[in-house]
Amino acid sequence: MNRSNTWKLFFTALLMAISISLILPFEDRVLGEYALSRVTSDANASNHAGHEKFSEVIDNLRLQLPEDQPIDYAALRDYGKRNRLDYAAYFEAPSGIIGTVGSRLVPFLIKPGIRAGHLKDRDKRNDLILRTLLKNSQAAIKRGLDLRGGIAFTMEANDLNISTDLDQASGASPMDKVVEIMSERLNAFGVAETVVRKKGDRAIEVQIPDLTTKQDPGIINELQKPAKLEFRIVNTNSEAPVPVQEGEEWTDDEGIPYTALLRSDAQPNERPIWVRRLWSADGEIIAEAYPRQDQMGGWEVGLDFTPEGGQTFGDLTGKIAETADLTTGIPGRLAIVLDGQLESAPTVKERIGGGSAVISGNFSFREAKMLSDILNNPLKVSLTIGEQYEVSPTLAAGALSSSLNACLLGAVLVVAFMIVWYKAGGMVAIFSVGLNVLLVIATLAGIFQATFTLPGMAALVLTIGMAVDANILIFERIREELRAGKSPENALEGGYAKAFSTIIDANLTTLITASILIWLGTGPVKGFGITLAIGIATSVFCALFVSRMLLTLLVKSGVRNLISLQSIQKSAPKEGIDFHQYRKVAFLTSWIIVGIGIFSVYSKQDTILGIDFRGGEELVAGFSEPIDAGTLDESFKSNAELGEVQHVYRSEVGSGEGASRLVLQTEEGKSRKALAHLQENFPEVSLVEEGLSNIGGSVSEQIKSDAILSVSVALFGILLYVALRFEMGYAIGAVVATVHDILMTVGLFVLIGHLSDGMLCSGQFTAPMLASILMIVGYSINDTIVVFDRIREELELNPVTNLRKIVMIAINRVLSRSILTSFTTLLAATSLWIFGAGIINDFAFVFVIGILTGTFSSIFIASPIFYFWHRGDRKHVEEGELLPKYDWQTSK
Known part of the structure; x- marks a missing residue:
């Protein structure tokens, strides 16, 4: 092994070790036990009430608390106040060492301590130390409301005239402004997933997936400050x-x-x-x-x-x-x-x-x-804290379990296919994609401290798809070089040199989209953009650095069967398939389908937006025993007249008791019908209505308008980049193909949901579905750029061939890559669609449609538009270039 490969291997191993440390621990630990393990100066500590060791503090607390109650934040805080303890004496950073506040980097090998000496007030020092310990004791990978549940509370506005206090600029009510401000505050606090919506005329409800808030409700009190x-x-x-x-x-x-x-x-x-x-x-x-x-x-x-x-x-x-x-x-x-x-x-x-x-x-x-x-x-108005309660996950345990199993099945199928088809190269690709996922999760958990929810998972799925695509693109290029008779070493070098430009172009256009979503988006849109941007960076690194290093090591070690020479196009004509002759029929048919889909959306416009967008009713019911969440899903699904019904269980904060109330969230005027349906089908649980109120949508008008603006500006950004990097004809083709894919995906989702009566998909949009549409934008443009990059290459390699033949050659040269990328991504998406449950089923279905339309549009929409734009004249392509020709350069 030469020196170059040695340092690359060492760097990759170091990166893996750091990433693993950033995602540990996987599960939460009891604060008292964790704090006892992080003591840095127990032997020299001297506090009031005769305590000399922190272990004595823990022992005394165990004697004072009920046997089944863990030692949490509130217990340690109250005990410290009663006994005038200074926790800095136990957890201070040793002299000369900079303490850490919340860092997860290698926290299990050293005890860095917590620097709190700059705070003069003892209670403030204790608060800082306990919050830091609590934060580090929790699982690094935080799960959102849909996967874990959280805490919910209501806030009522004081001194507010609902009928007259309107914002003259926007016409929004004061409560709409309160919802917007509270959403911005919570997002600024680093909470990746929150629900903020109106409840009645004078109150809002806030849901946070944060254990710190559960153990220290004082955070809620700070959220209500007007801040004058x-x-x-x-x-x-x-x-x-x-x-x-x-x-x-x-x-x-x-x-x-x-x-x-x-x-x-x-x-x-x-x-x-x-x-x-x-x-x-x-x-x-x-x-x-x-x-x-x-x-x-x-x-x-x-x-x-x-x-x-x-x-x-x-x-x-x-x-x-x-x-x-x-x-x-x-x-x-x-x-x-x-x-x-x-x-x-x-x-x-x-x-x-x-x-x-x-x-x-x-x-x-x-x-x-x-x-x-x-x-x-x-805030312009003061708020008063009302009810506080814990809420159960919105995704049923059975649905989550089946969806995780579906993910595992999809992953196994992809791994098996890659190894069977690509041999040693397939194993390299699987390792590269696995490392890519690890890097994304570690960055989100350790640096951004993000909460993992379905919108974030959408960006992660797209990242995996792009990572697999980059490896397949490289392998297909290497296969071409091997068929040309080159040695494995030269084939590897040539394959990477030719794939480099395409990978950079495809990922840069998607990065433009992600950057604009971060810049202009809010809520789940911004979170999707951040995850996608991180994923793009790690995908390029893993494909061009890690995969190349491992392939080089295999070649140096004597592995000759690096990439199999079998082709997926064996049955195709020698000169290739003339897709161009079917362009008019395919183009017309696809836009007819888009038109039918748009008409379906228009005709169902009053019902396709779910409670997350339109709001509805919330009914609270008491019961003698809870009903399994999965059973509730099946029961509501069997009665189509009820429409969308969301349900969660809730209990009092800090009570330690199980669920005490069932909350049903339905469309306007259907909550009592949903309750009557349950009372009829489950009479043994004694469901009794305890309260009914109107609720607003959790997806605010601001989020919706920002999403539309972000996608529009992203399309313009793609148009500008492709026009400068390629040529205007390519840019028009890419944007039209992307718009086509968005419209077709949305239209088919609504149409098929209606025709199948909700069996194949619900056909109704909820908050996570917003991210699935954004996912289609990224996938579509990535697929189109790969085709366009090959057209540009073939124009240079074949200076006398007409434009129609060039387009046909280019499409056939990337056909294997398109089929293989779509097939591997479909393996995962289809298994999730078939075996997944709840919102995950809709989520996967949209991605399945997006994969098919993305592949179709790159051949039958983007390429024909490029051809028509230049009227079939290749000279017109060169005349339309805005910048001089240039190529990306790659190094050995």
Whole structure:
């Protein structure tokens, strides 16, 4: 093994080890037991109440708590307050070592400790330490509401006039604005999947898949803050009276009223300061707030102002600088007040321009992040916490189990086929794709700390499809080189050189789509884009670096049967299949199907959007014993008149009890019918209605409009890139083919769902289905670019061949790749469609349609449009190029 391959192999192994460490642990651990294993300085700790070791804290808690109750966050926090413990003594970072807060990188081999000494308040230190321990004790791969459940709570708006308080710009109600703001806050907190929707006229319901929130409901209280930020002037006159206590009032000689406020991080003996009662500027001048570290290693909140706000703040600080007390030399001070509480009061010696400022206050990272997120999304109304309860997974355990088995079956089929068809190369491809999946999951879990849900899985499935496609593309190129009589070494070199350009082009166009989804999308659309972007980067790395390294090692070790020479096109005519002669019939037929599908969508427009989009009713029922979630699915499916029925079980937060209520979410006016249906079919469970309310859609208008905008801009981005990289005819063909695939997939999904009466698919769109449509965009453009790249290559290799023959040759040259990629992807998607359950069944069905339409459109839509655009003249292709010709370069 030469030196080049040695370092590549070592780098790959190191990357695997790091990735595995980032996805561990797989399961949650009890906080008390985990904390006991992470103690760094137990022997030297000295605390109140005679405790010298953390193990004694755990032993005492076990004696005080019921036998079946675990030692959780709340138990440790309350015990620490009662006994005045300082947990930093047990978990502090050793001298000279930088502690970690939440890092999962190699947490099981070392005990890095937690740096919390910058916080002066003991309770804040304890809070930081316990939250860090709780976060690290949880499974690295977080599951969403559909897979795991979570916590739900309601918030009711106070002092709100529903009938008159409308946003004049958008016409939206105040509650719509509250839903939008709360969604933005929760997304900013790093929670990848949340449900925020209106409940009745004056309340919203929030669902979060977060164990931290379950164990520490105090997070919920912080979410309801209105976040009214004010900048006020501090009186520094030495002749001002000394305030005795916070809240005192005083008016100076100029008649300006002041109030005595105490900083939130003040020391025990610190006195309040006089702050003007009226603010000089408010939070409207802020463009963005963000957490950042200060020079001492603590955290503060940075503020960037709007252009007008920067001028306002500069004038204000210039005025404050002039208030310095010349007698005592005390400089002027600016009071930063949030919701009536003084957060900090920095000194101001001169005018502060530049459009930025800082709120300091010895914050922990969590406090700085929470404050900055709240400042970015201030509420105009105050909210009161109502009910709090835990909710069960929305996906039934049986459906999840069958779907996982279907995934396993699909994976086994793909692995078997790749090894049988490609021999040693197939095993390399499977390892490469497996490493690709590991890298994506590790990045999401360890770096982005994402919650894994069905929209994220959609992007991951697309990533796997593109990774398999890249390997098949390379192998088919190597096969061509071997048939030409080249040695395995030269065939490997030539195959990668010719496949490199196609792989880069295909992935860059998909990356453009992902980037625009991240830029313009919100909620599940943005999450899909992030996962897809990560997957594209890892797919290119694994295909061009890892697979090549392993294939090179096999060749060097003497493996000659690297890629089998058998061809999938043995029965095809020697000159190839003339797809071009069928173009008119195929083109016309496909658009007729699209038209029928669009008509079906139009005729069913009132019913195809599910509760996630349109809202509906929510009925809460008590029962004597729960009904299995899978049984509920089957029962509701048997009664088509009920339409869509979503159901979850819920229980009181922290009760430790099982499900206590059944929640049915239906279309408007059907919840009581659903309950009557259950009462008739399950009389033994004694279902009784306890409450009924209207609910809004969990997919807001903002998410829907952002999704449409994102896809539209993505199509324009694809058009621009392909026009510059290839030529305008290619660009028009690619965009039209992508639009065709989206319309056909949506239309067939609705049409087949209606014709099969919901047996093959539901034909109704729910929130996860939004991601499945986005998946089709990525798959379609990837398939089209592969064909176009080959057309461009054949134009250069055959300078005297007419354009019609060039298109035919190119399609036939990539036919094996198209069939094999579609077949392997269909193996996984079809098994998931046939054996999956619930929403996963619809999800897989859409992908099956997308695979077939994507392959079809690259041959019969994109290529003919390219041909018609240039009127069959190859010279017209060269004349239409916007940029000089250039090729991607690859190195050995």
